[in-house]
Structure formats: structure tokens, C-alpha cells
Amino acid sequence: AQSVTQLDSQVPVFEEAPVELRCNYSSSVSVYLFWYVQYPNQGLQLLLKYLSGSTLVKGINGFEAEFNKSQTSFHLRKPSVHISDTAEYFCAVSDRNTDKLIFGTGTRLQVFP
């Protein structure tokens, strides 16, 4: 079974500052890793994913994440955030044999002017 831990429930940050949202996972099998963003009262939008290959993954809206197998982490980063990045961010994992996604508890990113 897989599980996902997002250590920070809330991350406040000023506009144009860098940010890192942490994600750790546990799994006994090889997995795919994802970051999704959810704006208020909306569904989920895929930011980026790691399937294989390069461990540094670039996504939409200037976000990137790095897969670290030894640390079982997939932290999300952005060098300079905007007010519009304020949202809930979910890290998720799925094993390579099913399409089931297991989500972390989410991190609320709040960007202040």
C-alpha cells in the first residue's frame, strides 16, 4: 500500500518569494508521482508528474519538482510566487499497476502582497 505525507498544512509566503512544498511518500513498489492544484470550489488541475527519466520535472505555471528516491520525496518548488498561486496543493502517488491515486492531506499556499 502507498501513502503520502505532506508535512505542512499551510505555507504563508510573500509575493515574489521562493516556495517549497514538501511531499514524502512510502511504497513497496515503483510509483508515479503527481502534484495537483485546487482552486476554491473547483476540481483538480495537474501541475506536473514524474513517471520515469529525469528526476527534475518541470510543470505549468513555473513550478518544478524533484524526485528523490533515496529520501522518498517529491518536493514542489517555485522560485517566485504570485498572488494567483494561492490555492491548495496536493501531492499524489499511484502504483504502476493501477490508476488509483492516493493523495496527501494537502498544503494551503497563501501568497501575500
Added chain:
Amino acid sequence: GAVVSQHPSWVICKSGTSVKIECRSLDFQATTMFWYRQFPKQSLMLMATSNEGSKATYEQGVEKDKFLINHASLTLSTLTVTSAHPEDSSFYICSAPTRIQETQYFGPGTRLLVL
């Protein structure tokens, strides 16, 4: 890009009534769809896997007789909350995986409020 729709986007009903939520994949076929439930300020919890042409697979702790799932075609799955109660009030989200780069597309969600 691929789109998944849900209908209705929100519904208010009286306790004891049944509510049907539709999930459609608009430009691709999905033999499998997933249903999630999200309580306020919480994460998405997988409820069940909807399988076209066969019975749905429910996650542990989810009552299959209360949450009826029917995958009527390759583009439509429905979730029926039977005899809804206030504790069933939640945000219900469906998703459909594609075989393209292991991508899943999520519907916009249905907010259910049971009075």
C-alpha cells in the same frame, strides 16, 4: 485537452432522498473512472473505482449499497447517493485516466448539501 464533466455542479436535497451525479469523459473513452469525496479543508478520499461493463470496486469503509455506481458506457459513470443524510454532504469529484502519459483528468466536482 481531454475534459471530464460532472453534472450537477451543486445540489441541495432533503434528508432521505437520493441524488444522482453524472461524470462524463467528453473526448475520450474511459473504461475506468474513479469517485472521490472531499470534506471541507481535507484531502480527496478515493471511494470507488467504476468499471465499464462490470461491478464497481469499493474502498474499505465505503458502503456500496449507499453509494451506487453504474458505468453505463465508455464515457459515462454515475454515482447515486441513496437515502442521503446530512453527513453525506461533501464535495464529490470524479476522474478518468487516459493512456496518454498516465494522465488522469478530474471533473470540476459536485457539491452536495443534504438538509
